[in-house]
Amino acid sequence: MASSINGRNPSEIYKAQALLYKHIYAFIDSMSLKWTVEMNIPNIIHNHGKPISLSNLVSILQVPSSKCGNVQRIMRYLAHNGFFEIITNRESENDEEAYALTVASELLVKGSELCLAPMVECVLDPTLSGSYHEMKKWIYEEDLTLFGVTLGAGFWDFLEKNPSYNESFNEAMASDSKMINLALRDCDFVFEGLESIVDVGGGTGTTAKIICERFPKLKCVVFDRPQVVENLTESDNLTYVGGDMFKSIPNGDAVLLKWILHNWIDSDCIRILKKTKEAVTSDGKKGKVIIIDMVINEKEDENQITQVKLLMDVNMASLNGKERNENEWKKLFKEAGFHDYKISPLTGFLSLIEIYP
Template sequence: MASSINNRKASEIFKAQALLYKNMYAFIDSMSLKWSVEMDIPTIIYNHGKPITLSNLVSILQIPSTKVDNVQRLMRLLAHNGFFEIVTNQELENEEEAYALTVTSELLVKGTELCLAPMVECVLDPKFNVSFHNFKKWIYEEDLTLFATSLGCDLWEFLNKNPEYNRLFNDAMASDSKMINLALKDCNFVFEGLDSIVDVGGGNGTTGKIICETYPKLRCVVFDRPKVVENLCGSNNLTYVGGDMFISVPKADAVLLKWILHDWTDRDCIKILKKCKEAVTTEGKRGKVIVIDMVINEKKEENELTQIKLLMNVTISCLNGKERNEEEWKKLFMEAGFENYKISPCTGLLSLIEIYP
């Protein structure tokens, strides 16, 4: 049966409505995830050593009896979204449902080597994500970053003024770095022949420490804002240096830009890359710049992966940055004076790009 709306079938309209409602209520997915991290549920299940029943979970959390049903609703949504697995506890007569960890929720167990809970806490903090209510204002006002619509200044200025949020942000970046480090362990070819490397925007040194542990003969400098590195102590082959990457970058055989360039406009990226080029170019010797960032490839990658990258492309616009496809990356490299580049896989989301002067 046809509808009076543009001659659409009723089934098409109902499907469109479902898609609309799915996106309209998508924030509930994010808030449910935030709730599970705030309640430390992945860690509780991990420490329990086996799937935990609803009654055990609410007992540990000391949930009022009037809210038990709401906990179950949240857990069922999270399970449907892949964060938990619902299993039946055969030992109980009533076969009470229980919840087990999945690979995804294992990444939220606090105290483990690979824990992304700080990323969830940072990204979903109200102080940061309230800006996303202001797309309209941001779009109409020139030179206004999305964060500035709610924070009153850009992110970096806000972090410099607010130590607690600076810590929250740095913890989030450090947790993400551990995921990248997992990939770097299989990238020996990147570090072959290098005596020194500078990790620009290296934060508290999570990646730098892994590089130094894996390659003890390689000298690593973690280079970041003075506020970030001022109280950090290095080791035999790891040092911390404060500075501004727009002014100069310490000299080395290689410069690492891990998830840095996507924060900046094309014009700023070219400035940064030129400083990095100066850092790896000395008399008679030319090193390389190593970029770890997203490369959008809609024609060759799975739809779900592209969707995440496009979501990140909108998200990073809060800093006036962008995610780029290969042609956009190539344009930056050439305009910054580099002659060649090579792209290799790194993680599911990120690629490793070696660029040469």
């Protein structure tokens, strides 16, 4: 029997090695996902109308014959991770493999109602994702965000100065909003009784448009940076207003903060929340603030959900933001002058929080 090392059983050490290697090469997960979006493979399979054979796929992709085996290996790995299903065609002479879409790859079909391909393209852009190579340098910088270290400007300033990245980011956020809109279809109770709502940081209005369609008597205001909302088309119950949420927020019966507060440190969140409180308590009214964000709950969530939330927490740290547990949210609400709140599940990892003055 092999001797123990540092008091550990050899099998434990081998498992630890496998864990290390899994994370050392984890970037291949992201790059393979980026590859399948860049190669338009989900759309190719979708347009094919049935599982597509490897030979047919590489023919459409027009890759050199020397790389066909590489395509097969990447597809095999993506299938193992749940992005495709491998089906053996028993009718073919050589039992050739064919690839079918799964729920995950259906979300990468461009032009579909629910498509997260823009999120893949934005987050995995080398300029942005490459910043994570400088985490050591960033951790010693007292005031700079990770992007401040690598790009010479904060993330929002960088977007403002680089229109192409700003467009990519807005498309990514719009694609994510469509996913949240799916969840909001079962949340009519949140909007019932409201006459007006202000979507702070609402981008190009993807979420607001869905709310307007579902509640045509509800007046929606999308409030975002001036360069985001300029020249956008308004309707009878949808308007756009440019401004700074740290200075003032348009008045309404409710204010919606979708994936906003996790971008900011606690002191900034309190400033934002105080402005939302002013907006929903104008003219003696007592409205509410609706927050769509994560609530870390390691004791009750499934391990995979907790892993996503903690992963996003590290990601938000790069912006000097954070994901929060219920106690941390409660503290923010109290310090901003709110007296009550209610948390409801929304998606697999997002919650809907209603807070009241």
